[in-house]
Amino acid sequence: MIRTFEQMNLLSVSLLAADFGFLARDVEMVNLSEADWFHIDVMDGVFVPNISFGFPVMKAVKKCALKPLDVHLMITKPELYLDDFKDAGAEILTVHYETCPHLNSIINKIKSCGMKAGLALNPHTPVNLAENIIHELDLLLVMSVNPGFGGQKFIDHSLRKIEQAKELIIKHSCKTLIEVDGGIDAQNASQIYSAGADVLVAGNAIFSSPNQKEYIQRMKNTSKR
Numbered sequence: 001m002i003r004t005f006e007q008m009n010l011l012s013v014s015l016l017a018a019d020f021g022f023l024a025r026d027v028e029m030v031n032l033s034e035a036d037w038f039h040i041d042v043m044d045g046v047f048v049p050n051i052s053f054g055f056p057v058m059k060a061v062k063k064c065a066l067k068p069l070d071v072h073l074m075i076t077k078p079e080l081y082l083d084d085f086k087d088a089g090a091e092i093l094t095v096h097y098e099t100c101p102h103l104n105s106i107i108n109k110i111k112s113c114g115m116k117a118g119l120a121l122n123p124h125t126p127v128n129l130a131e132n133i134i135h136e137l138d139l140l141l142v143m144s145v146n147p148g149f150g151g152q153k154f155i156d157h158s159l160r161k162i163e164q165a166k167e168l169i170i171k172h173s174c175k176t177l178i179e180v181d182g183g184i185d186a187q188n189a190s191q192i193y194s195a196g197a198d199v200l201v202a203g204n205a206i207f208s209s210p211n212q213k214e215y216i217q218r219m220k221n222t223s224k225r
């Protein structure tokens with residue numbers, strides 16, 4: 001997780017787009033691929049207009065996953081469940097700025113539970129709102145779609161936000177990784193890494209591909225423009 005100011009070019013595969021009838025098979029595909037993390041999207045039907053899955057499914061994934069679980073919480077009151085997410089296997093736990101009035105407290109609690117702490121920003125939430133917390137964060141997640149659903153189109157303005165996030169991290173000399181989530185595929189990956197992203201999330205593009213492992217390899221090999 002540690003970075004100086006070098007780009008990491010990591011790939012986190014969103015299981016939201018997996019075939020839940022064959023979840024162990026899809027987890028194994030990711031294990032055998034060049035992907036780095038499993039991206040786990042937890043939605044509560046309140047913060048976002050969709051419900052995904054919770055602890056039993058996460059625990060089932062954890063049993064067969066050989067790579068870290070990068071858990072993206074799209075839920076209100078995430079502070080109520082930190083220990084549960086740790087027990088279910090989360091290594092990185094990301095909460096949304098828009099759901100956390102006591103951000104400093106929750107970020108510190110995530111870390112004291114033994115997880116890496118991330119902060120997600122909705123597409124309309126300005127990057128500078130993270131200025132007073134950036135030095136505490138292991139990860140800053142720039143949402144490039146409105147959260148709630150896979151398979152949406154990448155919002156182009158996100159590229160500017162990634163650049164601003166990078167500037168903020170450099171300004172504060174911190175080691176926070178920039179993750180970008182939503183509408184990413186092998187065509188736009190290079191541009192997004194080049195804007196300053198360290199970790200790309202991809203779901204639909206990978207799972208709808210006829211050769212998923214090869215598609216992951218293509219995304220990992222994307223050269224910077």
Ligand code: DX5
Pocket residue numbers: 014016017039041072145146147148149150151152181182183184201202203204205
């Ligand atoms: C959207 C989720 C994303 C989603 C990405 O709310 O946070 O992680 O699964 O899926 P694609 O890659 O299909 O946009």
Ligand code: ZN
Pocket residue numbers: 014039040041072181201
């Ligand atoms: Zn996500």
